[in-house]
């Protein structure tokens with residue numbers, strides 16, 4: 001085969017190069033499903049991060065997209081209806097002809113009309129902008145909600161995984177490395193917490209947080225409590241969701257981390273480091289961490305779908321994100337809110353596909369990472 | 381401040397010498413290491429102890445190789461590790477170069493570690509899979525803050541050459557090497573600080589027979605070049621005979637016999653040593669023909685609950701009443717030939 005002009009021949013040294021990272025990448029690449037999953041996730045992440053961009057470009061409804069979190073949030077709802085009549089609509093950036101062209105849920109238009117000053121008689125011939133996937137009962141574009149929903153799901157997944165990894169790792173490291181009585185007490189605490197029904201606990205915490213938020217809604221809270229509450233409000237309720245998810249999810253990770261530490265602590269290379277006079281810090285950071293991090297990242301990646309599902313579930317029952325914050329679980333709950341499953345089942349399609357696509361991708365990514373990172377799984 | 385590279389010739393400290401003028405480098409006296417077995421849900425109590433090493437005494441002379449042999453689980457590794465203070469001894473004393481090291485802590489212990497190192501049995505577990513060979517061999521220098529980065533690199537290359545590896549390998553990772561090569565890397569690491577004493581814990585047991593001889597030859601070469609002293613742990617008696625000057629035989633946490641290598645092989649006195657040696661094939665076909673294997677009855681008792689009296693009394697073919705009552709002392713029966721047995725007088 002002809003080598004492209006100017007292409008540098010790969011040196012022998014480069015070909016033989018084998019570092020743990022390169023090896024892992026080579027193994028990962030071999031797994032096609034995880035490569036596809038990785039690509040899908042990169043695309044989803046990209047869309048989620050650039051969500052406001054899409055709305056500005058005009059692909060989506062600017063108002064319901066960019067302002068989705070604020071406009072319809074009952075807490076933030078302006079006391080004066082900003083769009084009292086079709087005339088004032090024209091002054092908004094919605095242009096004068098906000099036409100409806102949903103292929104999926106034309107009937108939602110009916111509920112939308114009065115609230116958001118659509119033309120009483122939509123003129124399908126003049127499509128200036130459209131709700132490609134329809135809208136919800138508040139008149140918010142379904143597609144832009146799906147895109148903003150990706151932000152929620154991904155941040156819940158990533159933040160949940162990171163928090164649980166960091167807390168679990170530190171806990172497990174301390175417990176496993178120092179052993180003895182410390183280990184014993186720490187692991188009994190974990191055993192105790194393992195007995196908690198996780199979902200019930202998370203729901204109760206969310207109920208509690210919602211209650212607290214409602215109590216302080218009007219009073220002008222100062223200090224840390226006020227800051228946390230307003231931060232949570234700005235985050236559409238995600239802060240409390242992170243906390244509720246984080247409170248119990250590190251436990252499994254702590255156990256895994258401890259187990260790995262115990263198995264590596266007795267390895268001869270650790271003994272060799274000790275024989276040389278390496279201190280605890282060096283043994284932990286140079287010898288233990290690099291070896292146990294791989295398997296833990298794999299486990300954490302495989303746990304992400306769980307976090308995403310929990311968020312979707314909580315939002316579905318109304319205990320997740322604050323009302324008005326676009327989330328896939330909340331979108332699915334539209335079916336329930338509108339009443340009539342059969343007449344509204346098409347609503348399920350888009351958020352469900354998004355949800356399944358994301359969680360499946362994380363699963364396949366985790367599988368690929370396991371093949372690549374966890375030496376024990378090599379060759380299986 | 382980084383320290384300078386270790387000299388090839390280490391200064392010798394005042395040392396205890398034996399009667400015949402040989403210098404004692406390591407002196408182990410009544411060393412014990414018991415691992416506690418704990419039980420209890422929240423507040424654990426010690427319910428029993430594994431008496432892995434239970435009163436071991438011997439001397440290692442400078443420049444010699446002392447073999448330590450015995451069945452699996454008799455406490456050989458634990459002895460080696462306790463001597464190196466990798467385990468805190470339960471009781472007893474270890475003197476290195478005349479200095480008591482069992483009570484050293486912190487920096488004093490770290491400084492002492494430069495003089496004594498360990499080579500491990502499993503060449504696959506003894507090298508960190510996430511570190512390149514260069515980093516592995518340089519680790520002792522980094523830990524002790526010796527030399528600049530460049531000096532360390534030079535030293536690593538020198539060490540790799542010393543153990544017969546291509547210095548070009550520094551960027552490679554352990555999984556790219558064979559067992560024998562890995563063992564050489566481990567050896568290079570243990571030599572980095574220019575130690576005087578090396579505990580080699582079954583360094584060849586995990587290797588192919590063809591490679592075992594290479595590693596043994598390398599150990600001998602290094603001993604001649606660097607004046608090293610070895611404690612060579614093995615369960616294979618044939619290799620020990622070739623390599624060791626003296627051999628100590630261990631059984632259930634105790635040393636039962638110590639003698640010069642040739643003496644031990646030609647004139648084993650302890651019934652356990654005799655049984656061990658009877659299992660070694662002899663290269664001479666005529667002798668091999670008539671070789672009588674002494675098959676010991678029963679299993680090694682648990683080190684949690686060693687038998688009263690002599691440790692070996694449950695399996696001993698020649699035991700008498702006193703063996704079930706009194707623990708025999710290790711006594712010098714012949715010059716330089718120590719045995720712990722009531723039946724050997």
Ligand SMILES: Nc1ncnc2c1ncn2[C@@H]1O[C@H](COP(=O)(O)OP(=O)(O)OP(=O)(O)O)[C@@H](O)[C@H]1O
Nearest residue numbers: 415430432451452453454455456457458459615683
């Ligand atoms: N860290 C430890 N904790 C508890 N018990 C231990 C520990 N290390 C060793 N032991 C026990 O001490 C006894 C002696 O073990 P050791 O590893 O010293 O034997 P060994 O002679 O080296 O055997 P091998 O030839 O199999 O390596 C064994 O019964 C073992 O189970």
Ligand SMILES: [Mg+2]
Nearest residue numbers: 456457458581
């Ligand atoms: Mg051993």
